[in-house]
Ligand SMILES: NC(=O)c1ccc[n+]([C@@H]2O[C@H](COP(=O)([O-])OP(=O)(O)OC[C@H]3O[C@@H](n4cnc5c(N)ncnc54)[C@H](O)[C@@H]3O)[C@@H](O)[C@H]2O)c1
């Protein structure tokens with residue numbers, strides 16, 4: 001059995017983006033297989049547009065095509081595969097972009113290393129159960145990061161989701177799955193600021209701004225750095241204490257003991273290291289092109305005892321960390337919904353990618369008609 005769905009498929013990568021006038025994303029009707037053992041069928045409620053989707057479109061992250069994009073989303077469980085007893089039909093879940101087997105050597109590092117099994121499936125564009133559940137006119141369409149949420153429905157592994165209570169609205173739940181887990185985890189799991197430490201964030205998109213919110217929610221002074229003045233004023237609105245362009249920050253010798261790089265640009269990584277105080281930690285979250293190279297002096301690490309930490313999915317264990325963010329949100333300390341800069345219909349995804357590439361958006365959210 002299959003379900004007929006509507007979804008946004010990337011037909012080919014588009015290195016000419018932005019503003020090339022090319023339209024590599026099309027809305028297609030696809031056949032979605034029933035969930036297999038350990039899998040669930042979800043009705044998607046809301047999905048955010050992240051730079052990691054754009055990076056597949058522009059070829060910076062090389063993935064197999066055709067691929068149904070979207071990896072930051074929330075949905076309602078509509079069907080259960082064999083052996084699924086941890087979830088019930090009607091549950092709301094946060095989708096996370098790295099399935100977690102919970103048993104491999106990487107999963108035993110408490111979130112520091114991305115699950116081996118999940119990473120291998122993500123690189124192939126398949127589900128951890130093997131193969132794809134998405135087809136179009138007899139052709140296989142690949143999954144994006146085990147999620148593929150730019151669609152009316154999805155089939156995913158239960159290891160890709162975390163259940164949340166119904167009081168957490170769909171827009172908040174969606175953003176918890178990538179921006180908040182990644183930006184928040186970069187601060188709490190990887191940067192680990194001590195009481196009184198300032199947190200500096202380089203790159204104030206959806207992920208960096210989530211880092212700003214989580215750092216503020218946990219009592220830290222926050223410094224925001226971005227190349228775009230519009231992002232600096234937004235960061236002040238969201239609670240940053242000070243904001244600078246990279247040039248201003250270097251000129252004024254602004255420094256912090258925990259610095260998060262969330263830009264995905266080699267120059268931003270250099271800025272992040274330069275703005276880290278001696279003895280401090282630079283956490284790099286951005287995913288630049290594979291051939292990108294940065295230049296830093298090894299001496300700034302040795303003689304001044306700095307640490308550089310890489311962090312994927314915020315070094316998170318999603319089932320442990322999402323409830324923490326939900327608690328902060330319930331207390332009014334983490335206004336996740338403020339990361340939504342606009343809502344877009346499914347058939348405007350090409351324009352949404354252009355807006356993101358131009359720096360004109362934080363999180364653009366696709367919302368679906370949720371009447372059953
Ligand atoms: N590690 C992970 O698990 C993970 C998860 C999600 C996203 N990402 C990556 O994190 C990065 C940020 O994602 P996003 O969705 O927030 O992107 P975004 O495009 O919304 O934001 C990036 C921001 O960086 C700024 N920027 C670019 N170059 C800069 C520079 N040299 N100095 C200062 N600021 C600069 C841009 O103006 C923009 O505001 C991307 O590379 C994305 O692929 C990583």
Ligand SMILES: [Zn+2]
Nearest residue numbers: 050052072178
């Ligand atoms: Zn993402």
Ligand SMILES: [Zn+2]
Nearest residue numbers: 101104107115
């Ligand atoms: Zn694992």
